[in-house]
Amino acid sequence: MSEEYVLQMQDIVKRFPGVVAVKNGQLTLKPGEVHCLVGENGAGKSTLMKILSGAQPMDSGAILLSGKPVTIHSPHHAQQLGISMIYQEFNLSPYLSVAENIYLGREPRLGKSPFINWSKMYNDARDILKRIRVNLDVRKPVNECSVAQQQMVEIAKALSFNSRIIVMDEPSATLTDHELDALFELIAELKRQGIGMIYISHRLEEIFAIGDRVTVMRDGEYIDTKPVSDVNREDIIRMMVGRALTHEFPKEHFDLGEERLRVEELTRKGAFQDVSFSLHRGEIVGLTGLVGAGRTEVARAIFGADRIDGGQIVLDGKPVTVRSPQDAIRQGIGLLTEDRKNQGLILGMTIRENTTLANLRSLVRILFVDRSRERKIASEFVRELQIKTPGIEQTAQNLSGGNQQKVVLAKWLFTESKVLIFDEPTRGIDVGAKVEIYRLMNDLVRKGVCILMISSELPEVLGMCDRILVMHEGHLAGSLDRKDATQERIMKLATGDTLASIV
Ligand SMILES: Nc1ncnc2c1ncn2[C@@H]1O[C@H](COP(=O)(O)OP(=O)(O)OP(=O)(O)O)[C@@H](O)[C@H]1O
Ligand SMILES: [Mg+2]
Structure with missing residues (x-):
């Protein structure tokens, strides 16, 4: 046998x-x-x-x-x-x-x-x-x-x-x-x-x-x-x-507040052209489209990782220049990259160090980092995000793939950003932990953060976003409200149909 x-x-x-x-x-x-x-x-x-x-x-x-x-x-x-x-x-x-x-x-x-x-x-x-x-x-x-x-x-x-x-x-x-x-x-x-x-x-x-x-x-x-x-x-x-999951998408609705981020005719040659949209307090906006449509490039430009050739970024009503990712973080813009191994995480550092990396300043008392607060914060994230590890002193490279992703998430959750851009935040994350991440997104939105979520997973975009922006070949093909959005409409916009022809 x-x-x-x-x-x-x-x-x-x-x-x-x-x-x-x-x-x-x-x-x-x-x-x-x-x-x-x-x-x-x-x-x-x-x-x-x-x-x-x-x-x-x-x-x-x-x-x-x-x-x-x-x-x-x-x-x-x-x-x-x-x-x-x-x-x-x-x-x-x-x-x-x-x-x-x-x-x-x-x-x-x-x-x-x-x-x-x-x-x-x-x-x-x-x-x-x-x-x-x-x-x-x-x-x-x-x-x-x-x-x-x-x-x-x-x-x-x-x-x-x-x-x-x-x-x-x-x-x-x-x-x-x-x-x-x-x-x-x-x-x-x-x-x-x-x-x-x-x-x-x-x-x-x-x-x-x-x-x-x-x-x-x-x-x-x-x-x-x-x-x-x-x-x-x-x-x-x-x-x-080990149990049934009742809500795969625990979407909460909040009142729409004032505008936090607006991009106007943002252009980067060879990547995207004339991209304009705004994000308000209280909302999660999806940015979707086929891979290669320019979504990640738009995110990188807003985050100061790539230079823009035209257009402007307005944060809380004021035009801003974002010179570098450090500059973006200082001004309250965070980006969780899709490429966590190369950009999100320092594999040789511990969970504790990675979590507080982007916002170490907030822990500095006089000249020294407040280590006990740092430990407390890292432990809280480990608990909330159910990061599977023997402790916060574990180096990131010893974590499983999905748990590394959660540490990157913790890092951005700790930055007190005004605008968070999540690029494929749940890739490689198991179904149960996804729900925890969505809940944390709800918590952030409740606190006034607005979220731009780039995702190719249409069920997740439809399940969690208030509004969905669809890109096609470097252009914004259209924007759909939650109530009008369907998988089919998104796919049509993503493959080149116009908004007028589908709604
Ligand atoms: N080299 C290592 N040193 C210490 N712990 C490790 C090492 N490799 C894996 N682990 C631990 O072993 C457990 C299982 O990890 P593994 O990578 O096999 O999970 P997985 O099922 O592949 O998860 P994922 O879906 O996130 O990829 C985890 O708790 C992980 O932190
Ligand atoms: Mg694995």
Whole structure:
């Protein structure tokens, strides 16, 4: 019976100082199966997969490949055993070509010479890409490829090792809808070739799109494994969170106050043109559109991270010049970036240090930072946002992906900003914690902060925003009031229809 499985992970235990990351990990995988692995932030999903891919040793438990027990010593060893992991931060070399990346360190040689057999390498790379029906120039440098294409290169690389098992840890988080379709097609092709895949995601709808079975983990514990056809979204949420979630979007309504931020004909050449809108006290405004429509660029310009070529920014009725992000923070504008690893968080610092980083001045008494207040504030955020950690002195890089995102959020919540711009604030955040973040947004709005939320998740935009601005190719295509907004109308504006033609 065990031959049915390419992989069995049994009773896996993994401890870190102060945390049991995995208490009793269980997972089986059949050839040609997509097995979804879900659970709240910090549930132990990535850790279990790092053990499988040889990146972390386990404390106890067993791993069987096609029924035979194995000990996996390193990522290299895992690869030899036919296990590949596609990480969210790719391990590609940006300046090398697609083909060089696939064969990095294993380049075919000309006979016994030290010289690379380029034509063989290009041909082999082309064959692999053909096998997965990906149309990509194998000579193209990887830094000229889109995120989705880089992901495909990673998958091609996995196949070049003859992998039987491919692990994808939140592969969809950085993809556009269109790219996601391409990934799903690729997954279907890999299934046909008998490759087993473990697929981690916080977007539960994806389970129903591609999954065969789903395993839920909570707090390092194995909860259950079910065929996807036997469960619905509510069942999965209940298993993940331990209870039913009654309100996924706890929207509160406040009276509209005076205008806080207005941008007039904001322009940055090559990014966006003539963008005008205003934000008032008491409201959450959504900024949506297809990836690449210019949403993040607008946010960066308001935050002083990019220069503007025209237009102006008016804060509390006064025109202001925002010279730099430091300047923006001083004037009361905050930006939570979508790229948390590079811009939001200092991974080597603790939760406490990261939380107070953007507003350390408020803690300075005479010349010294008030450390006990700092500790108290960081602890409060850890509690409110349910950041899963043994304590506030934990360094950020040891937190799970979603918990890192919560620390970035805490940092901005602590700045006492007037205007907060949230760029994809709930990406990688589990369903339960999302609700906590929405509640905190309500609290901020109640205190007079206004929020601009950039998001590609239309249910979240529709669920939490009072007004929705839609961008299309660098222009503001239109603005919809909450009561008029539908998924369909937003998509029409985002793809080039005019407001007049749809309402
Ligand atoms: N290197 C490490 N040192 C200390 N603790 C760690 C380390 N790696 C992970 N942890 C802890 O182990 C727990 C499980 O983390 P893991 O990254 O596996 O969660 P996850 O399920 O992938 O969550 P997410 O959905 O947020 O990505 C967390 O509490 C995390 O802080
Ligand atoms: Mg993870």
